[in-house]
Amino acid sequence: MTPLQVLESWLRARLPAPAFAWLQEQAAILSVHSGDARLYMAVSLVARKIGKDDLNATPEERSAADQVRRGWDPTDWSLDQAARIHLLLAGGGDGARFSHRLDQLCATADIGELVAFYRGLPLYPDPPRHAERAAEGVRSNMRAVFQAVAHRNPYPSEQLPEGAWNQMVLKALFVGVRLDPIVGLDTRANPALARMLTDYAHERWAASRTISPELWRCVGPFATGGMLDDLKRVLTTGTDNERAAAALALTSANNPDAVALLKAHPVLVKSIAEGTLTWRSLAQAI
Amino acid sequence: MRFIDPHIHMSARTTDDYERMAAAGIVAVIEPAFWLGQPRTNVGSYIDYLSNLVGWERFRAAQFGIRHYCTIGLNSKEANNEALSEAVLEILPRYLLKEGVVAVGEIGYDDQTPAEDRAYRAQLKMAKDLEMLVQIHTPHRDKKSGTIRSMDVAVEMGVAPHHVIVDHNNEETVREVLDRGFWAAFTLYPQTKMGNERMVDVARKYGSERIFIDSSADWGVSDPLAVPKTARLMLERGISRADVEAICYRNALLAFGQSGQMKEEHWLSPQPIDQRVLFEGNSVLRGQQPRVNELPQIPEHSEQIVIK
Numbered sequence: 001m002t003p004l005q006v007l008e009s010w011l012r013a014r015l016p017a018p019a020f021a022w023l024q025e026q027a028a029i030l031s032v033h034s035g036d037a038r039l040y041m042a043v044s045l046v047a048r049k050i051g052k053d054d055l056n057a058t059p060e061e062r063s064a065a066d067q068v069r070r071g072w073d074p075t076d077w078s079l080d081q082a083a084r085i086h087l088l089l090a091g092g093g094d095g096a097r098f099s100h101r102l103d104q105l106c107a108t109a110d111i112g113e114l115v116a117f118y119r120g121l122p123l124y125p126d127p128p129r130h131a132e133r134a135a136e137g138v139r140s141n142m143r144a145v146f147q148a149v150a151h152r153n154p155y156p157s158e159q160l161p162e163g164a165w166n167q168m169v170l171k172a173l174f175v176g177v178r179l180d181p182i183v184g185l186d187t188r189a190n191p192a193l194a195r196m197l198t199d200y201a202h203e204r205w206a207a208s209r210t211i212s213p214e215l216w217r218c219v220g221p222f223a224t225g226g227m228l229d230d231l232k233r234v235l236t237t238g239t240d241n242e243r244a245a246a247a248l249a250l251t252s253a254n255n256p257d258a259v260a261l262l263k264a265h266p267v268l269v270k271s272i273a274e275g276t277l278t279w280r281s282l283a284q285a286i
Numbered sequence: 287m288r289f290i291d292p293h294i295h296m297s298a299r300t301t302d303d304y305e306r307m308a309a310a311g312i313v314a315v316i317e318p319a320f321w322l323g324q325p326r327t328n329v330g331s332y333i334d335y336l337s338n339l340v341g342w343e344r345f346r347a348a349q350f351g352i353r354h355y356c357t358i359g360l361n362s363k364e365a366n367n368e369a370l371s372e373a374v375l376e377i378l379p380r381y382l383l384k385e386g387v388v389a390v391g392e393i394g395y396d397d398q399t400p401a402e403d404r405a406y407r408a409q410l411k412m413a414k415d416l417e418m419l420v421q422i423h424t425p426h427r428d429k430k431s432g433t434i435r436s437m438d439v440a441v442e443m444g445v446a447p448h449h450v451i452v453d454h455n456n457e458e459t460v461r462e463v464l465d466r467g468f469w470a471a472f473t474l475y476p477q478t479k480m481g482n483e484r485m486v487d488v489a490r491k492y493g494s495e496r497i498f499i500d501s502s503a504d505w506g507v508s509d510p511l512a513v514p515k516t517a518r519l520m521l522e523r524g525i526s527r528a529d530v531e532a533i534c535y536r537n538a539l540l541a542f543g544q545s546g547q548m549k550e551e552h553w554l555s556p557q558p559i560d561q562r563v564l565f566e567g568n569s570v571l572r573g574q575q576p577r578v579n580e581l582p583q584i585p586e587h588s589e590q591i592v593i594k
Contacts, residue, residue: 037379044383048546052557107333108377110340110384111563142345144563 003123006068007086010061014079015050022049023083027090036101039091043084043105047112050083071154071183072122080112085120095126102133111142118148121155128159135164143175150182157184166193169218170200179214180283186217194222198230213238213245213286217279220249223258232261241286244268244277287531288553291513292316292538293392293421293453293473293500296354297335297343303503303510304350310514313553314353316500316542317343318392318421320361323505329373332360336377340384353553355542357391357421358382365405366397375408382416388545389413391421392453394436398425403439410443419545420450424459433459437466451541453500460488464496469541473502474512482516486523494532498541 001009008027012020026042055077057065065072074082093101102124106117118137121130134156137149149156150168160168165188172179179185197219204211216234219227231253235246247268250258262269271277289312296304296317307315317339326332339356347354358381360374382390390413395402413420420440425432433452440450447467454473455463463470474482485499501512509515517534521527542548551557 040380041383044380047385048383054558108337108380110386111345112385114341115563142342144345 001064001068003069003072004086004089006065007082007089010055010057010074010082011050011079011086014053014055019050023086026087030087030091036104039087039101040105040108042087043113046080046083046087050080052078052080052112054078055082069122069154071158073152073154073183075152077119081116081119084113084116085123088117088120089123093125095129098125099129099133102130106133106136111144114140114142114145115148118145119153121149121153122158127155130155131159131161131164134160135167138164138168138171143177146171146175147177150177152181152183154183156182157188162188162190162192166190166196169193170196173197173200173212173215176212178283179212179217180280186221189218189221191222194219194227198227201230211242213241213282214279216245216249217252220252221254223249223253224255228253228255228257228261231258235261235265241282244271244282244285247272248277248279248282287311287514287517287527287535288313289513289517289534290314290316290498290538291501291503291510292451292498292542293318293471293502294510295320295502295504296347297338298505299503299510301350304347304352307510308350308352310511312352312514314355314539314548315347316355316357316388316538316548318357318423319359320392320423320504321363325364325367326370329370329377332370332374333377336381340381340386344386353548355386355388355548357389358384358387359390359393359409359421360405361392362394362396362402362406362423362425365402366399368401371401371405375405378409379412379416382412382418386547387418388542388547389419389421389451391419391451392423393420394422395425395432396423398428398432398435406436407439407443410440410445413449414444418449419542420445422450422452424452424454426454429454429456430458434462437463437468449544454502457484457488460492460497464492469496469498469537471538472497472499474499474509474516475502476507476509482512482519485516486520486525489520489525489529489533494529494537496537496541498533498537500538 011023015023030039030042055074057074057077062074065074091101102117106114109117121134124130134149137145140146150172156165156168169179169182172182197215201211201215216231223231231246231250234242238246247262247265250262251272268277291312294315294317296315319336319339336358344354358378360371360378365371381387390409393406393409395406410420422436424436437452441447451469451471452463453471455470460470472485472488474485499513499516501508501510503510503512513534517530520530539548539550
């Protein structure tokens with residue numbers, strides 16, 4: 001199955017017959033006609049014709065999505081988003097043409113459309129071509145648009161260059177959205193990001209403001225010197241969640257000094273070893 | 287009492303305004319597309335402006351617990367730049383079906399030139415083809431004949447009167463607008479158009495059927511609290527609560543609600559999916575807590591300022 005077919009099967013199972021018939025008709029027209037105006041109109045009409053109910057993908061559907069396209073996670077998708085991406089894919093076109101249409105659509109999109117277009121990033125042809133589009137979504141001030149790129153979306157970890165990736169993680173903290181739903185958060189961790197995050201932590205401390213415990217997740221693997229001092233500070237003076245985060249970060253540091261710091265905190269070390277304390281469980285607790 | 291301001295240019299206003307409006311009971315606003323005080327020189331700046339209305343401004347309003355809708359159109363002033371006009375009319379259909387677009391507007395006449403007439407008719411045709419409502423801006427100069435002409439042309443183009451909101455009425459235009467079955471909106475403006483004392487008299491004389499008020503607040507001297515302030519004055523002057531509610535809330539909802547894009551449930555019981563897109567985030571609050579449910583009280587005296 002292709003992503004197009006998967007989307008179609010989800011929509012067929014959920015939409016009333018007239019709405020699904022409308023969608024199929026539009027998809028059929030788009031697959032043979034080359035006019036862009038028709039695509040723009042059909043994509044805009046989706047909210048009115050299809051509605052905005054939650055997709056509520058079943059566990060089987062989610063795992064099927066992941067098999068068709070590794071990392072594709074439709075949790076939190078809605079019907080209009082699935083239908084808009086379906087129409088975009090039905091319109092076809094090679095990378096250049098697809099990307100041109102996507103630019104045009106984004107230039108005149110409403111918020112709901114932007115969220116859909118960015119959620120669809122992992123499904124579009126010629127993936128490297130859309131990296132600048134993804135970075136543009138990360139720059140959005142509309143939180144839902146930012147999250148459409150950053151959360152449960154495998155595209156950024158696969159295609160964003162390091163600078164854009166680091167901006168995305170830092171911005172997530174800056175605008176107060178969770179880090180845990182970012183796909184590839186641990187594999188794309190890097191020393192430059194660890195440095196940016198600790199600088200950010202110092203800024204927040206200087207202003208007497210709180211810091212998300214999740215910040216330390218991307219610091220841990222590269223923690224040495226001053227970063228270890230920061231983690232020590234959090235481990236001894238932080239809230240329960242912050243102490244848990246410091247322990248998790250130090251565990252990932254793979255460094256004898258970090259191991260030494262953890263010695264004084266056997267309860268946390270035990271929870272980590274038993275798997276009851278993880279970055280995910282922490283994200284759910286904060 | 288809840289209020290709707292069905293004509294206000296929020297992109298020209300500050301967050302202080304949003305806070306005061308929400309505190310005063312305004313739950314929804316409609317922002318008509320118009321000009322920026324000086325004419326645009328190319329279609330690109332129009333595209334950015336219209337995108338702002340369906341995107342950022344809608345999101346920004348939601349940060350303060352206010353639902354934002356808009357009308358999309360080429361205003362009469364800029365219709366006089368024919369090269370611009372042609373290009374804008376070409377891209378308008380891409381915006382008319384966006385979420386929260388409740389009408390084609392504000393369109394109509396300014397100087398009543400042939401170029402304005404062409405753009406007006408072209409947009410009436412779009413409204414007819416897409417089964418949309420129309421919001422008419424009536425001219426400041428030669429108002430009465432301009433208003434009559436606006437209605438005549440709308441009917442000639444096949445748009446039903448009950449699908450048309452005629453805005454910026456005064457004592458001279460309201461009778462004919464209502465008699466012909468159009469909606470009659472009044473703009474409360476500190477210096478021109480209607481004063482709110484005059485509005486009380488209009489309400490006494492014409493009742494509340496198909497009549498509503500707005501602030502048209504923009505980048506000029508104007509008052510984003512004009513609707514709640516006028517409501518207060520009407521109550522003080524003995525207009526019934528039911529009539530005040532109709533003029534300051536219900537009728538705007540009835541008129542623009544015909545679009546299917548604006549529903550009372552949007553602010554009374556928002557859907558989770560809407561909350562995810564709109565009622566979230568703190569990017570305009572710069573580190574403060576979002577104040578969706580908890581707005582600061584406006585100072586006692588500002589409610590009592592009566593527009594002269």
